[in-house]
Amino acid sequence: MNKVIIKEKPTADEIKELLDIAEKYGGVITIFAKCKVYYEGRAKSELGEGDRIIIIKPDGSFLIHQNKKREPVNWQPPGSSVRIEGNTIISIRRKPREKLEVEVLEAYSGIVFFAEDYEELALTGSEAEMAELIFQNPDIIEKGFKPLFREKPIKHGIVDILGVDKEGNIVVLELKRRRADLHAVSQLKRYVESLKEEYKRKVRGILVAPSLTEGARKLLEKEGLEFKRLEPPKRKDKKSRGKQKTLDFF
Known part of the structure; x- marks a missing residue:
């Protein structure tokens, strides 16, 4: 099989054919x-109507890009299911229930790319390495802290680390x-408020960074949030990563 299949000005039936091929053989489809x-x-x-790039990945990720900005204007996360009805591509996320429909008015090109990529990005001094360091040495946050989940999805986003104190x-x-700003504090506040609302119990929020702006410090104090100074590791630690536990501590 060729690495790339290209259809110029595909019909709705040809788009469905590309989707079927991509699903069967694990290809990335771009329309x-x-x-x-x-949504x-x-x-x-x-x-409304406009020219866009539609990307569907084998893991169910569904992205719609405009001709500006780096972020997709609409998207569905991994695990979503995709189907086509007539000239409409539909992506369904089950928990929480979300539906994204793309009505294709005119298709200029459809491409399936059978990508083979088994490498993981290794960044030095990344937030991922900070998370690994905390899982390996939880007391660097405070004595008795227990990290339980990494990149934990919640109602209003994804929490970097979720755990419990002593x-x-x-x-x-x-x-x-890097230096944390007002946006980081607002993000933390949103997560804390979301979990308080969901679990009806005390939730602490700690911003972990090498430093923070004066505005961020003042907002942290105002909102009753905390700050822990931590420099990202200088080198990648190749020990086993902190694994997400399945324990339901709520």
Whole structure:
């Protein structure tokens, strides 16, 4: 099989064929098309007619890019399922229930790329390495701290590290490899408030970074949040990574 399959100006049936091939053999599909986008889930949104890039990955990730900015304008996470009905590509996320529909008005090109990539990005001094360091040495945050989950999805985002302190309180760690600013504090506040609302119990929020701006310090104090100074590791530690536990501590 060729590494790349290309269809110029594919019909709806040909797009379905590309989707089927990509699903069967683990290919990444990219469609250049004029389309409309509809989302329904935690909110509702509609994106009018325009030229966009649609990317569907083997793990279920579904991304829609405009011709500006680096972030997708709409997306679904890994684990979502994709199907096509007529000229509409539909992505469904089950928990929480979210539905993304892309009505293809005109397809310019469809490509399936059978990518083989088994490497993982190794960054020195990254937030991932900070997380590894904390899992290996939890007391660097405070005595008695127990990290339980990495990159834990919650209602309003993904928590870098979720754990408990020696009193059994929920602790949220927001990691920043560089100087933390107001945005980092606002992000941490959102996570803490979300977990308080969900579990109806005390939740502590700790911003972990090498330093923070004066504005961030003042906002932390105002919101009752905490700061822990921690420099990211200088070299990648090749010991086993801190693994997410399956224990339900709530």
